[in-house]
Amino acid sequence: MKTVPLLASTILFTLFISACGGGGGSAPRPSPVNPTPKPPAESRWTAGVxxxxxxxxxxxxxxxTTNDIDGNPYPDTLGTSFDEKMWLRSWSNNTYLWYDEIRDRNPDDFARTLDYFDILVxxxxxxxxxxKDNFHFAQPTEEFESFSETGSSSGYGINWAFISSTPPRNLTISTIEADSPSSEQGLQRGDRLISINGIDFxxxxxxxxxxxxxxxxxxxxDAVETEFVFERVDGSEINVTLTSGTFSTSFVNNAKVIDTNAGRVGYVRFDGFQRPGQTPLINTFQQFIDENVTELVLDIRYNGGGLVAMSAQLGYMIAGPNQTNNRNFETFQFNDKHPTxxxxxxxxxxxxxxxDREIDWESGRFTNNTLPNLGLTRVYVITTEDTCSASESLINGLRGIDVEVVQIGGTTCGKPFGFQATDNCGTTYFTIQFQGVNDKGFxxxxxxxxPLSNPQFDDELPGCEVNDDFTKSLGDENEGMLSAALFKLNNGTCPTATNATTTAHASKKSSSTNSKGDIFDTRYRSFLLENSIYTELETLDSQQ
Structure with missing residues (x-):
């Protein structure tokens, strides 16, 4: 199986909801001659060695005994869970960005391999x-391989916004996948979960x-039936029974051209730098060129990352050749054991x-197709805390070549780090191994x-702080964030707060003072929402 480097998810849907803020034969065998006793496993661990x-x-x-996604047999040999933990320990000490900040503890003190991995941070x-490291996770290799190749995952096709994680909880639909069971049942953005299988959520x-x-x-x-009750934006309720299934994610959505006083504005919602999104993203930029777009609003509010190669492609499609020629998108810096x-x-x-070219993901090489480009010196980006990893690399990479990035929305997740997804014994591990810097070294x-009206530091951008607006469809020009972007674009200032900070409807439920029942953010802790997969860049880089 290929190991896939990633720029520091999220992407497996691991839920963290807690009730507390938490035969043998009969023939005799010959006796061995002068056998050498095998030392106990504990003796194989020495602190600091x-x-x-x-x-x-x-x-x-x-x-x-099965094959990986490329049809090759896995390299597994018979060992023990202690071997698996010792591999994690040595691997982390060699490649973890902050290896010297890990407390070295005996693997035998941890019953499960994953429990031991959790403390190697x-x-x-x-x-x-x-x-400092909020991006340390693992997932079954089979799930990782399937989603990274196809963009398909199992569930109901609902993407959630966690507005309140403690009672009274507020879990609201942010987007619905078009071909999912939820879309077929008429669910929509802004619907807020009230109960699930009769339980007061x-x-x-x-x-x-x-x-x-x-x-x-x-x-x-798949095929699990679940009863949901949602409260709609208008206060009415909708009851649905959803059957879980496998569906494909659409990464490029709501592309349109908007006529404004400042010119023709291209808008597109881009939800993930994943392979299936390359062709529709290229087609969208070609549409913008054909329709004489002079400004761009890139909606990456729910884009948790993806292929770094695609992020570098998108940077080119925004800025064009004159600004990107002989400039670096990003450079990876590893720990002090690996300076060069x-x-x-x-x-x-x-x-x-x-x-500047399309990538053939099957061969891992460039095609001869040059990417379309807008040649812009400014771009408006819509962001939230779910804007992460390769999305942040795009922002940082463009700023490194002096493209003005105007930020509308909220503070991004903060993930300038990366790693290589590494399989061992059926689990794919993600541990921070490098930090990315732009052409200016930031x-x-x-x-x-x-986003600030008067930015002072390098991690502050000119723009407008605006809450996510769940009362309108994404792509609607009256939706809070897009409306604010268009206002800023046309007037040079941010709109008033009353026009720009609409949020999900208020809960009709009473408040609870019970400290139990806290829900920890159940976003995908995976390569889609918290991490960024990139292809073998050394192969692509050699073709440039």
Whole structure:
């Protein structure tokens, strides 16, 4: 199986909802002569001593007998869970960006391999007090391979906005996938979850209820029927029974050209830098060129990342050749053990350029098709806390070549980091391994990019702070964020707060003072919402 480098998700839908803010034969065998006793596993761990990770790689407690997505057999050999944990320990010590901030603890103190992986992370915090590494996760390799190749996932086709994580909870639909069960039942943006399988979603703090909600929101298989009750924006309720299934994600949506006093404005909602989005994104930019677009509003409010190569492509399609020629989109910086050689590939570290051609994902090489470009010196981006990773790389990469980026919405997630998705024994692991910097050497936006009327620092952008508006459809010119972008574009100033900060409708439920029943953000902790997959850039870079 190919290992896929990623620029620091999110993308597996792992839910964190907590009730508390939380035969043998009979023939005799000959006796061995002078047997050498095998030392106990505990003796193989010595604090501060890290054997080479290759000593433990692919030694698995359970050996896979199937093939990977490319049809190749997995390299598993019989080992133990201790081998798997020791591989994680040595691998992290070699490649983790903050390896010297990991507390070295005995793998035998952890029953599960995933529990041990969870502690192989820095415990330090950013200047704002947030966790320094909030992007450390793992997912089953089979799920990772399937989504990264096809853009398909199992569920109801609902993407959620977590407006309130404690009672009274507010879980509101942000988008609906077009070919999903939810679309067929008439659900829409702004519908707020009231109950699920008869359980009061808003206020219940009973442990068993919270566990049932957790299971129902993310079914483990297709064909699971779940009863939902939603409150609509107008206060009415809608009851639906949804059957889980597998559906494809549409990454390019709502593309349109808007006539304004400032000229023709192209608008497109782009939800993920994934392979299936390349062709519709190229077609959209060609449409904008054909229709004489002179300004661009790029809606990446729910774009959690994707292929770094696609982010570099999009940067080119926005800025064009004159501004990107001989300029770097991004350069990866690894830990101090690897100042010049990429430890993930063994190659000399080289900057990622602005890619100007279409990519054939099957071969991992460029085609002869040059990308369309608008040649803009300014772009308006719509962002929220779900704008992450490769989306932030796009913002940072464009600013590195002096393209003005005007930010409308909220502070981005803050993920200038990356990693290579690495499989071992059926689990794909994601641990921060590098930080990306732009052509000017800037990459410190771990607290996110912030829209301000008078920016002072490098992680602050000119723009308008606007809440997400769930009362209007995305692409509607009266929707709060798009309306604010158009106002700023036409007038040079931000609209008044009363016109720009509409949010989801208020809850009719009573408030609860019970501290139990907290819901931790159940967004996809995966390569789609928190991380960014990129292709083998050393292959593509050599063709530039």
């Amino acid at each position: 890290f054997p080479d990770e290759s000593e433990f790689k692919d030694k698995c407690a359970v050996v896979r 820095t415990e330090q915090r950013t200047a704002s007090g947030a966790q 808003v206020d219940s703090s009973v442990d068993s209820d919270v566990d049932a909600i957790n299971a129902a929101l993310r079914p483990s298989e 050689i990429d430890p993930l590939t063994g190659d000399v570290i080289r900057p990622v350029p602005f890619f 990459g410190e936006f771990s607290d996110g990019f912030k």
